[in-house]
Amino acid sequence: MWSKQLHRFNLVRTLFQQGCALIALLAWMSMTGCGKVPAPEFRFNEVEWLKQQKVHLSGDETFPDNYRREIGTLTTALFGTPDQPQFPFLEGEDTSARGIVDLERLRRAAGPVFSNRDGESYGLYRAHCAHCHGITGDGAGSTAAAVQPYPRDFRLGKFKFKSTPLRRPPTDDDLTRVIREGIPGTAMPSFRTLPNEDVAALVDYVKYLTIRGEFERRLLAELSNLDGQPLLPMPLVSALDEGQQASGDDRRVLDEQLSMAVGEWLREDILPRWQRRERHIIAVPAPPPAIDPSDPQYSQLVTTGRTLFYGKANCLQCHGDTGLGDGQQDNYDDWTNEWLKSPGVDPLNRSTFRDFLSAGALHPRPVRPRNLNVPVYRGGGQWETLYRRIAAGIEGTPMPSSPALSSDEIWAVVAYVLSMPYEPLTR
Amino acid sequence: MQRGWSLLFLIVPVGCGVVYLLAALGIPPLDKFWLPPNYNQTGASIDRLFGLTHVVAAVVLFGTMGALSWFCWAGSLRERTSSLVAHHTALEVVWSLIPAAILIGLAVYQFQSWNENKLYYPQWERDGQVGPKPPQVKVVAKRFGWEFYYAGPDGLLNTFDDVFIENLLVVPTGEDVVLYVESRDVVHSFFVPGLRIKQDVVPGLGQYLWFRAQQAVELEIVCAELCGWGHTNMQARLRLVPRAEFDRWIDEQILQHRAGQAARLSQGSSE
Amino acid sequence: MTSPQATAAMSENGRHATGWWQRFVFSRDHKTIGLQFLFSSLIWMVVGGLMALAIRWQLAWPWTEIPVLGRWMFAAEGGQITPQFYNVLFTMHATIMIFFVVIPLLVGAFGNYLIPLMIGARDMAFPTMNMLSYWLMWPAFGCMVVALMAGDQGPDAGWTAYPPLSVVYGHAQDWWLVGLVFVGISSMLGSLNYITTIVQMRAPGMTWFRLPMTVWGLFITAILQAFALPVLTAALLMQLLDRWGGTSFFVPSGLVIEGTDVVTGAGQPLLWQHLFWFYSHPAVYIMILPAMGMVSDMLSCGCRRPLFGYRVMVVSMAAIAGMGFIVWGHHMFVSGMSYLLTVSFMASTMLIALPSGVKTFNWLATLWSARIRWTTPMLFTVGFISMFVIGGLSGVVMAAPPADILIHDTYFIVAHFHYVLFGSSILAVFAAIHFWFPKMFGRMMNETLGKIHFLLTYVFLNGTFFPMHFLGARGFPRRYADPYVVEGFRDLLPLNQFITWCAFGMAAAQLIFVVNFLGSLIVGQRAEQNPWRANTLDWETDSPPPHGNFAACPVVHRWPYEYDNRPGRPDFVPQAMALMEDDNAADECDSNRGVE
Numbered sequence A: 001m002w003s004k005q006l007h008r009f010n011l012v013r014t015l016f017q018q019g020c021a022l023i024a025l026l027a028w029m030s031m032t033g034c035g036k037v038p039a040p041e042f043r044f045n046e047v048e049w050l051k052q053q054k055v056h057l058s059g060d061e062t063f064p065d066n067y068r069r070e071i072g073t074l075t076t077a078l079f080g081t082p083d084q085p086q087f088p089f090l091e092g093e094d095t096s097a098r099g100i101v102d103l104e105r106l107r108r109a110a111g112p113v114f115s116n117r118d119g120e121s122y123g124l125y126r127a128h129c130a131h132c133h134g135i136t137g138d139g140a141g142s143t144a145a146a147v148q149p150y151p152r153d154f155r156l157g158k159f160k161f162k163s164t165p166l167r168r169p170p171t172d173d174d175l176t177r178v179i180r181e182g183i184p185g186t187a188m189p190s191f192r193t194l195p196n197e198d199v200a201a202l203v204d205y206v207k208y209l210t211i212r213g214e215f216e217r218r219l220l221a222e223l224s225n226l227d228g229q230p231l232l233p234m235p236l237v238s239a240l241d242e243g244q245q246a247s248g249d250d251r252r253v254l255d256e257q258l259s260m261a262v263g264e265w266l267r268e269d270i271l272p273r274w275q276r277r278e279r280h281i282i283a284v285p286a287p288p289p290a291i292d293p294s295d296p297q298y299s300q301l302v303t304t305g306r307t308l309f310y311g312k313a314n315c316l317q318c319h320g321d322t323g324l325g326d327g328q329q330d331n332y333d334d335w336t337n338e339w340l341k342s343p344g345v346d347p348l349n350r351s352t353f354r355d356f357l358s359a360g361a362l363h364p365r366p367v368r369p370r371n372l373n374v375p376v377y378r379g380g381g382q383w384e385t386l387y388r389r390i391a392a393g394i395e396g397t398p399m400p401s402s403p404a405l406s407s408d409e410i411w412a413v414v415a416y417v418l419s420m421p422y423e424p425l426t427r
Numbered sequence B: 001m002q003r004g005w006s007l008l009f010l011i012v013p014v015g016c017g018v019v020y021l022l023a024a025l026g027i028p029p030l031d032k033f034w035l036p037p038n039y040n041q042t043g044a045s046i047d048r049l050f051g052l053t054h055v056v057a058a059v060v061l062f063g064t065m066g067a068l069s070w071f072c073w074a075g076s077l078r079e080r081t082s083s084l085v086a087h088h089t090a091l092e093v094v095w096s097l098i099p100a101a102i103l104i105g106l107a108v109y110q111f112q113s114w115n116e117n118k119l120y121y122p123q124w125e126r127d128g129q130v131g132p133k134p135p136q137v138k139v140v141a142k143r144f145g146w147e148f149y150y151a152g153p154d155g156l157l158n159t160f161d162d163v164f165i166e167n168l169l170v171v172p173t174g175e176d177v178v179l180y181v182e183s184r185d186v187v188h189s190f191f192v193p194g195l196r197i198k199q200d201v202v203p204g205l206g207q208y209l210w211f212r213a214q215q216a217v218e219l220e221i222v223c224a225e226l227c228g229w230g231h232t233n234m235q236a237r238l239r240l241v242p243r244a245e246f247d248r249w250i251d252e253q254i255l256q257h258r259a260g261q262a263a264r265l266s267q268g269s270s271e
Numbered sequence C: 001m002t003s004p005q006a007t008a009a010m011s012e013n014g015r016h017a018t019g020w021w022q023r024f025v026f027s028r029d030h031k032t033i034g035l036q037f038l039f040s041s042l043i044w045m046v047v048g049g050l051m052a053l054a055i056r057w058q059l060a061w062p063w064t065e066i067p068v069l070g071r072w073m074f075a076a077e078g079g080q081i082t083p084q085f086y087n088v089l090f091t092m093h094a095t096i097m098i099f100f101v102v103i104p105l106l107v108g109a110f111g112n113y114l115i116p117l118m119i120g121a122r123d124m125a126f127p128t129m130n131m132l133s134y135w136l137m138w139p140a141f142g143c144m145v146v147a148l149m150a151g152d153q154g155p156d157a158g159w160t161a162y163p164p165l166s167v168v169y170g171h172a173q174d175w176w177l178v179g180l181v182f183v184g185i186s187s188m189l190g191s192l193n194y195i196t197t198i199v200q201m202r203a204p205g206m207t208w209f210r211l212p213m214t215v216w217g218l219f220i221t222a223i224l225q226a227f228a229l230p231v232l233t234a235a236l237l238m239q240l241l242d243r244w245g246g247t248s249f250f251v252p253s254g255l256v257i258e259g260t261d262v263v264t265g266a267g268q269p270l271l272w273q274h275l276f277w278f279y280s281h282p283a284v285y286i287m288i289l290p291a292m293g294m295v296s297d298m299l300s301c302g303c304r305r306p307l308f309g310y311r312v313m314v315v316s317m318a319a320i321a322g323m324g325f326i327v328w329g330h331h332m333f334v335s336g337m338s339y340l341l342t343v344s345f346m347a348s349t350m351l352i353a354l355p356s357g358v359k360t361f362n363w364l365a366t367l368w369s370a371r372i373r374w375t376t377p378m379l380f381t382v383g384f385i386s387m388f389v390i391g392g393l394s395g396v397v398m399a400a401p402p403a404d405i406l407i408h409d410t411y412f413i414v415a416h417f418h419y420v421l422f423g424s425s426i427l428a429v430f431a432a433i434h435f436w437f438p439k440m441f442g443r444m445m446n447e448t449l450g451k452i453h454f455l456l457t458y459v460f461l462n463g464t465f466f467p468m469h470f471l472g473a474r475g476f477p478r479r480y481a482d483p484y485v486v487e488g489f490r491d492l493l494p495l496n497q498f499i500t501w502c503a504f505g506m507a508a509a510q511l512i513f514v515v516n517f518l519g520s521l522i523v524g525q526r527a528e529q530n531p532w533r534a535n536t537l538d539w540e541t542d543s544p545p546p547h548g549n550f551a552a553c554p555v556v557h558r559w560p561y562e563y564d565n566r567p568g569r570p571d572f573v574p575q576a577m578a579l580m581e582d583d584n585a586a587d588e589c590d591s592n593r594g595v596e
Helices: A004-033 A046-056 A065-079 A103-109 A124-128 A172-181 A196-225 A234-245 A248-275 A298-310 A334-340 A354-358 A383-392 A407-422 B004-025 B043-077 B089-119 B243-257 B259-269 C004-011 C020-025 C030-060 C069-073 C083-119 C127-135 C137-149 C173-200 C213-245 C269-286 C289-303 C310-326 C339-367 C376-399 C401-407 C411-441 C447-465 C467-473 C487-523
Strands: B123-126 B129-132 B137-142 B145-150 B163-166 B168-172 B176-183 B188-192 B197-201 B207-212 B217-223 B235-241 C255-257 C260-262
Touching (some): A065 A196, A196 A248, B043 C339, B043 C376, B145 B168, B168 B243, B176 B197, B197 B207, B197 C401, B235 B243, C030 C083, C030 C137, C030 C487, C083 C269, C083 C289, C083 C411, C137 C173, C213 C269, C213 C289, C289 C310, C289 C339, C339 C376, C339 C401, C376 C447, C401 C467, C411 C447, C411 C467, C447 C487
Parallel strands (some): B168 B235
Antiparallel strands (some): B217 B235, C255 C260
């Protein structure tokens, strides 16, 4: 017999069970969610680690895992953590690195986001940059994969739009300009609305992340020479591990030992490049008067530039016959080539580099030559900046420097390039 | 206890309404919770309209909530004498007609502001002829920023000597400023609270925007239509300056952008 | 009145499947389906509500470690959510609350449960289709869970999903679209069922103007759904085709996406907006008309007097529904639509405020000279009216295009629709759950807990949503992960923190409801057949009603709002009660009592 009592009872019991399950789920969620999240850490450069193994070791051999720990300990001892940055100023040396970054600015840019009572913002890097560039500055933030081109990985120490020649770090003005103006045609926005001191703090933090990344890569490059020996004297490593909270004299002794052990790499390879960068700014000679469109010689100059574009300067190889950027399409930039050129990796065969992808590398995408028919110039559309692009090339990309061109020829190419978006379709 | 509920229905909505009125009247510390200062000449009519509808809304709110809680209060006391009246034609006609009149009144009243702000396109006189004013600045919205193109020395937009600057718009005060807005990728919205202008920027649909600022001031341009993860960061600065200063600024930009820069560089590199 | 013999007789008529699965899971009984809708919606409401709290957290303490979520998903970032994930949060909050909570609660749960009971039918016209309409929600649930699994790569184009953003970006957007197509089919089946049932299966004597307001509300809603939903479903499929089929309905040519030229056909982004709002504006009424209907019934019952202006109320509802189809453009005042077209949408929008206003006045007149019993449903009902007034008035402010220039896409809009959707629809749902709980489960909900729940919800709801008007008046935009990067909005942080505290208070108050609801299922006081002394037919059968609802088909003799204030008599006169000699229900149902 069909009983309504039974109907109700079963229904109620079923629903009750559902409710209990829900409450249990909520309780579990709240329990696992309680407590502080550990402070974020800099991500180890797994890609470089993998690459060094592929280059220097054979088959399935790997470096001993304690290297990884030693490198972590060492970089943390010298550079601190994302919440508490430090910088190896090499105090007391004749090459003190004081001028490169300012610790106070680093502290404003680092750490979690908040504002103090005076309205000063802290944690600037995480508020504005980390989404794309990642907390480590490895160009692998949460939005990175969706962005074309990929956000910059600072750790290679290479910057595209700068006033210094290839293999020289950019000046502070260059970095400031990129942050303030953005990079048109990419996902890098302009942060013009930020106060100047915030931008300055971010510039210092970018330099800090870059130098930290360069140093880490330097250590990784050293591993193949060690032959299984520890990177540092073991007592120093354990002292560093324990000595994070050390203060006063202990700390100073530790720093001295550290400076002895790794100082030369910093002192001789990495920091001096940053200290001397202002000396290498490329001088831009005065442009010919004909570059001004109102000048009677203007069309003459443009024609010269056009001849060079399709001739001596060989721009068309990449930028294409019509400047649409449809020339050579199978180049990769240095940030990708860095690991893509490892032995056994074929850019067209995903299975040969799957281990790199799981180590954190982004899927390789060929570099696209600029479409010069659109008046958007990533490094800025001024005569001066275009001159530098052509004269010195763009670091990290297939765009070469052009030592073969005279400065007048370069100016002619600049004039032609600037006129391209407005060039009649047939000429 | 039963009657207490009717007080709740009085205190909470009317309390909200009173706080709102205080904000609207600019009583500190609530004065910052109302419209931001307006710098656009035609924007004043928007503020007036906003204020007027709020006056109407406040009257209706206080009236209905007062009646509601009074009826509730009385209804809580009543024993067995509830009215059985279920309709009253005259009353129903009255309370349909009065709101209808108010709503139609508002509809007619707002038309003037809409006309002033959107239907009137700025005119200018050139060569003795009056015609629509061409845009002075081309605004390109993109993920996540604003590009502003000014006419270069030739005085025309969309030519090769355009001056480009990102996230900074400088325009003169005291005259109609026409902007041409377009989008490069997704739908954005050009929103300047201080000028009472907002216009969705739809890709493939170029549009015109205009305003006339009265006062030199620096404002913020924000994006008001979801455009992706960087929506928040899509802001730019708007600097309203007197005409003379604007001319100086634009000349400086042109110089900096072109010849003047080269001149400066040649001085610099001669050391 | 059901006798045990009648129940037994009904169980033998062979219409009822006996297996456990058929009875409780794949049941074709409208009551079980209604309860299934009720429970799945309430569970989704928890999910959507927690998302709202996450959104509020980010707005009050931007980029700080967010509880639970931060540890789960963003440990590497120190518990700070990413801006895309914020977009996912508000997209999914809206999607869940609209499509999985408010519409299924009002239309799915109460529509299913109440329509046959109130019109005196044994079940819906198409029981199998009815069952399908529920089980088609599950593929939709599945799609949304998959979309949520994508974490910060989930659907992040807002619930309005404006192209090109929604077409060019986002992988999980496909799951979102497919999920909503399923919701659309489900609602379509449901609404056809409701229309047929109400037209064809009314009990003898149940003329159109003897239908309770609840049924009227649901009937008009079903018609709205039947006409508006196909447009949305078509638009969703078009967007899917744009994403995968190489079409370009909505994507114009010449887009530059991340520095790369994307040349597609000559689509029109505004087309989507028109199609979307052609459904989604009527959807606003889908989310309020059933609530208005239920509130009218509960109000009359709580006031112990006839509903004032019954016919005007019905006509107003029909007017709202009809005009609801020609006002969608007010969502697009600044979209780039023609400025003259804007004017016509302004006019229709102003006019649609009129029937809503008339309804409000009728409710007030019902309260006039009432004999109020402050039960929990009555509290929520009056709460509904007051919140609806605030939500409606802010709607009038926005109806003027010049004012909309300032407040479009700001928190003023957020305040407005939360007053209507939470302050009105959800309060009505709470009222209805308290009111029909005895009918559904045969037990009463606890009145004390219910009143505490109401008090806290009512206070915190105003604390949460009212200050949003201030934010909006300042031009504070919606959908900003971190509005404080804009210098002009920095001083609004303390107000946002206040709102967030109130939101947490409101969430905590809902725990009382959860306890009351689950507890009353088990230990609630047994309910009698008609605990509220209400008139409609649903109270003429057992609590809970048996399969087939009524032992004998009820016959309706009068309209649903007949009350009696003569001493020595029950103060209410059920619809099924035969006319008596001294009955002053005049002649027929149709001439409702009025002042001559």
